[in-house]
Amino acid sequence: MYVKSKWDEIKISWSFRVKEWKFILKRISESPLAVTGIAIIFGFLIIACLAPILAPPQGPDPFIVPQDIEIATLTPNPTPPSTRHIFGTTDQQYDIYYACIWGTISAFRVGLSVIIIALLIGLVIGTLSAYYGGIIDEILMRITDIIIAFPGLLLAMVMAITFPTVLPLDITLLTLIITAIFSLTLIISKSRRKLLLAILAVFVGDLFLYIYNPIIIPLNLSKLDKVLISLALVSWPGYARLIRSEVLRVKSEDFVEAAKVAGCSTLRIIVKHIWPNTIYSLIIVSTLDIGSIVLTAAALSFLGIGAEPNFADWGQIISRSRNWISRPDLLVANYHTFLIPGIFITLFVLGWNLLGDALRDVLDPMIRRR
């Protein structure tokens, strides 16, 4: 049996994966809860994409919720839903409808970016820890233990508050660290001499640059960005632990032994053999976490740490209701200020949770099947 060409080779090797994905998709489509979840997420996606049409921005920054000046001159109190404002306004006359629509984009942004950043950091640290074991594992795991032992919400709060608004990003330092880690990994795995030399050259050149003329780029961070970063920094240890336990599990499988015997380099083993087998748990966990992150970010906004007061964010809008906690009559009268944004949050998180749950039902037996 001759393989006709490289293209055929690729087709054959991918055909199994495609079959597996098709099976997964089929199983997902059979579960009503999963389909509901996907539909909800899709709905929000459409809202996010059509935001400029659904709620035209009135100013240079679309994320600033417009205030109705005309009504503001009459009364600072919230107005109930009307034809003028579909969902009503909060005190200071912020349009709730606008906040909800553009808040969708904020929600996606926060959820996805935090997960991606935390995943990346956790992936690197978890894999290193699991694969090399020994003292590296001990140290890294102690560090993650400490962060996990911490009251998470508080840590995020403190970080979000203390983070400087202008982050001087030292590119030279960053490059230094990255090249150092890279070269260390290559040294330990004793492979790719040429690549190692190249990276060491970059390292040395960068060192000079760092000492004599560091390149610093000032990054402006909005309050929401700070929340984003602090949430990511608090979440990565959890991922590191999960990835570590998954890598440990896969590491002991026979096919990894086989790959080692066949002479694969460490990088190849990790990237082509180990990581693809850990992917399923990661997908499930990340999907479920997106909902949690959004909830926590909303909670932080509610407490006053998240977005700026006029930022289009669901939690931020609801935080305005804190004024009436001790005034029951006002709380009931102004129910629209928290009811509708809250429904948005709940539905959004529900969508991701339904999807994550369905994925777990489908993918978990597949993990076990192995």
Add this chain to the structure above:
Amino acid sequence: MLLLGLSENQALLGDLHRIIFSLNLNTPPLFFLQIKMVSLLTYIVRRLILLTFVLLGVTLLIFAITMLLPIEVRAMLYARNYQHISPQGLRELAEKYGLTRPFHEQYFTWLSQVLQGNLGWAKSSSQPVLEAMLSRWPYTFEIVILAAPIMIFLGIYLGIQSAIHKDGIIDHICRILSIVGWSLPSFWLGLLLLSVFYGLLGWLPPGPISDELRQIRDSSLFIRYTRIDLIDGLLNGYPQITLDVLKHAILPVVVIVVINMALLVRVMRSSMLEALNKPYIVTARAKGLDEKTVIYKHARRNALIPTVTLSGMLVAGLLGGLVITETVFAFGGLGQWAATAALQLDIPAVLGYAMLSAFLFVIANLIVDIMYAYLDPRIRLE
């Protein structure tokens, strides 16, 4: 992976996933459990050492983060009167209170003070940190002591029923309720309940205790044995205080129970389903045991293991303070205090709180590990 402990909402998603995935691996989910049990005493001693290490690490971490703040901001902590301090005055304050000294000096000074029992002064509440925490902790405790048993027992029961009647009506209802419950923002649920039960109906007000009864409690007639009003009310012969506290605690307890029970039901259900598919269940049936015994004697004991560990961690997280719920219901507990302190950058308060939380976390881990060892002989004897 989410934030352990405090977000009483999504506490422990990280551990949830690890627990659920470790059901596959048949390895104990808790990270501390890699230590073999030489003997119970050695085990506990080793864990206490770990506890100190973690506590130090936690405080170091917070200290380091707070160092990110500019010195002037930190000096403001010591200022009597914000408005009348010039930048020069701030710098002088900074000098005076040693804020300009190197990091390790500042840290060790603080540490030595802590070891002498002085946790510092909480500017945000104008009292020593220790006193602030001790006076507020009973309120948190009241909510937790009421919420924990309900959510644990109800969660376990519903999880088991859900698993036994898989794909039946109970199962579907429980699954939907638990997914929805998990998706609710706790502050939103709190606001909703408050507006209905307080705003509309006027039955259940916020706060930990009503004003008239508070006066009785603070008067000299009332001896505060435990400082926990629930119990003290009965001890002093004022049952109406206990009832009043219960009345105020209902809504926060409901919020906590709804959200956390959702998690427990899911974990219990999945671990029960896992246990029911195990080979030893076939043996049990082949022996001729009735289905009830098979489920409750054989499957449940195995399925409880991950659920119990999760419950332990949840309760530890709750004991550390319910930031959001307490804020919404103005309950005056640890969580609310810590949130205010953090907002005002009250560093001693935040540090003290961090230590308390980490301490509770590690102790809870220890207790959970012991329970786990009790339930699963494989851990005990390995």
Add this chain to the structure above:
Amino acid sequence: MAEETLIEIKDLVVRFYTYAGVVEALDGINLKIKPGEILGLVGETGCGKSVTSLSILRLVPPPGKIESGKIILNKRDGENLNIVDLDNELIRKIRGKEISMIFQEPKAYLNPVYTVEDQIKESLLLHRKEEFLMRALDSLKKSGKETSFEAKIYERMLKKPDSILTRFLAKLIPKKVLDEEIRKEVINLLKSVGIADPERVAKMYPFELSGGMAQRALIAMALSSNPLMLIADEPTTNLDVTIQAQILELIRQLRENYKSSILYITHDLGVVAEICDRVAVMYAGNIVEVADVYKLFKSPLHPYTKGLLGSIPRPGQEFISIPGTVPSLINPPKGCRFHPRCQFSMDICREIKPNLVEIEKDHFVACHLYQGELKNER
């Protein structure tokens, strides 16, 4: 000449309704098990041996379902029961008592959180409760404590086992004497299966045992109620060969002592040759040949059996394997399920499924090769 049969399986059809399709696991099988014999059930993985054994105890897990057929059990007292139609209550009385089962991975089939003693005790209390209560009462009589509270409770447990008061009282007091009697029996049982240090092993948890010991413990548990039949589903497959030999010897002895039948399921023809009296060969959900063990090895009739025996590697002889692979049971071949791989297949084999017919005395084959002859002889 009505020969006694202990179990008679008639036209048993079992299907599994899976995502991938309907699996025709058992295609109307017929099997007779005689009292006191060791019947081997051989076949490749996936041919339906385990499903057969589980069906006898009605333990087929969902999505499996016994569609039709009969499984007749002839009990000691002459009663005949059709297991397929039996009430749940009644089938539980059979499980573990008249028919017991042991499995392939002994450590996995024991509950990890209970000791060996606890699990055997559970069996004993379930099936032999009255016996032990009597023994406890006797022992109390001997030590002169027959009027004690404990004795009264035991009497009540004998007379009114189901009343709520009895159950409440039973839970209240530590039943020391009863526990002691049971413990003695557990130790005896463990000794009888060849465990050297029964007191110590009884207190152990399953994960602490070696595979061989765990299997012995399972056998002890299965035989604790003196069953009519023991179903052994590949009990030695996962064990070392030396341990396997010991367990086989044990099973042989136990058949002598207890006089139970044994349905021994395996894919190892060597084991079959070692201990079985008769053998039934299964292929793809059908029984294709049943014969006395010597007859089967000496003159196998069915092409599949011939292929199996021929494929045993022997030094100096050519290695013959059966071409092709086992068919998927979701869409099994029409007619005789073996025909695609059979070198003797005829046109009729593609169309009509051959029945299991007695060709010689006590030698049954399901193959058109022999049925044609029979027809011709007539």
